[in-house]
Amino acid sequence: MIRIAPSILSADFTRLEAELADAAAAGADLLHVDVMDGHFVPNITLGPAIVQSLKRVTDLPLDCHLMISEPQRYIAQFIAAGASMISVHVEAEAHLQRALAMIREGGAKAGVAINPATSAAVLEDLLPFCDFILVMTVNPGFGGQKFIAPVLPKLRRIADMVRNEARAIEIEVDGGIDESTAPEVVGAGATILVAGSAIFGQQDRVEALRRIRTAATNPTA
Numbered sequence: 681m682i683r684i685a686p687s688i689l690s691a692d693f694t695r696l697e698a699e700l701a702d703a704a705a706a707g708a709d710l711l712h713v714d715v716m717d718g719h720f721v722p723n724i725t726l727g728p729a730i731v732q733s734l735k736r737v738t739d740l741p742l743d744c745h746l747m748i749s750e751p752q753r754y755i756a757q758f759i760a761a762g763a764s765m766i767s768v769h770v771e772a773e774a775h776l777q778r779a780l781a782m783i784r785e786g787g788a789k790a791g792v793a794i795n796p797a798t799s800a801a802v803l804e805d806l807l808p809f810c811d812f813i814l815v816m817t818v819n820p821g822f823g824g825q826k827f828i829a830p831v832l833p834k835l836r837r838i839a840d841m842v843r844n845e846a847r848a849i850e851i852e853v854d855g856g857i858d859e860s861t862a863p864e865v866v867g868a869g870a871t872i873l874v875a876g877s878a879i880f881g882q883q884d885r886v887e888a889l890r891r892i893r894t895a896a897t898n899p900t901a
Contacts, residue, residue: 682896683709683872684889685743687854688734689725689823690876699880700738706889710741710764712854712874714823717748720772721821728757735762743872745793745854747820748772752779759786767791767814767852770802780809791852795820796828800837807845812872813838817865818855823876827856832868839869859895867899 686708691699703711713731718724734742741764748754751768752775758766766783770792773779783790792806793814803813815835818825835853842849853870858878865873875892882888 681871682866682893684879684893684896685710685712685852685872685874686879686885686889687712687714687823687874687876688880689714690880692880696734697737700734700740702885703879703889704738704740706879706886707893708740708879708889710743710872711738712876713742713744713763715744715746715748715758716821720749720769721747723821728754728761731758731761731763741765743767743852743874745814746772747793752782755779755782756786759783759788763788765789765791765812767793767812769793769795769820770806771795771798776806777809780806784811793820793854794838796831796855800834800841803838803841807841807849810849812850812852813842814852814854815870816855817853817857817861820855824881825856827861829864832864835865835868835870842869857892859891862892862896863898863900866896 686703716723716725743765744763780790789811791812792810817831850871852872853865854874857873857875879888
């Protein structure tokens with residue numbers, strides 16, 4: 681089953697509770713929360729306090745994408761704030777097994793995020809320790825970027841690696857996802873689609889999400 685995760689990075693923060701209600705009404709499966717520190721990526725967004733506030737006003741699972749340096753220092757705080765899923769970047773964490781174990785032990789699903797130029801090979805020995813892989817199809821740090829199509833072959837390689845595992849591992853994609861790119865990433869193996877401006881940037885969020893979901897059901901080989 682394909683799941684759609686609207687990214688609140690593209691939401692209107694002056695009316696965030698209403699934006700979350702719109703996402704739920706549109707049929708969102710979870711909410712993607714981009715956490716940026718101005719160090720690992722050139723932008724600063726939000727922290728555990730905002731996640732805690734989100735948890736109070738939505739029943740949707742919160743998928744926290746930590747685009748930060750030294751993520752182990754903050755994992756416990758995001759779990760306590762209510763994160764259901766937490767991903768850490770392979771490029772930012774030297775001790776990934778330990779970080780992933782911390783996430784799982786805290787009761788959340790553990791994910792590894794990988795940048796567009798990072799080889800899929802780095803994931804080979806990490807799969808037993810994670811519940812999902814987050815494949816970036818833009819360079820992290822800003823919303824509204826153009827989809828990087830050359831990442832698709834890497835996404836297919838990752839999907840092949842996951843199929844060889846004895847348990848289910850979801851593949852999430854983030855960056856430039858809309859109704860035109862959704863069939864491509866699903867055809868390459870994605871199961872969770874993060875969409876920001878393609879949903880929150882549209883006046884009719886219900887129709888925007890429906891169009892992405894409909895497109896995703898007709899994947900491109």
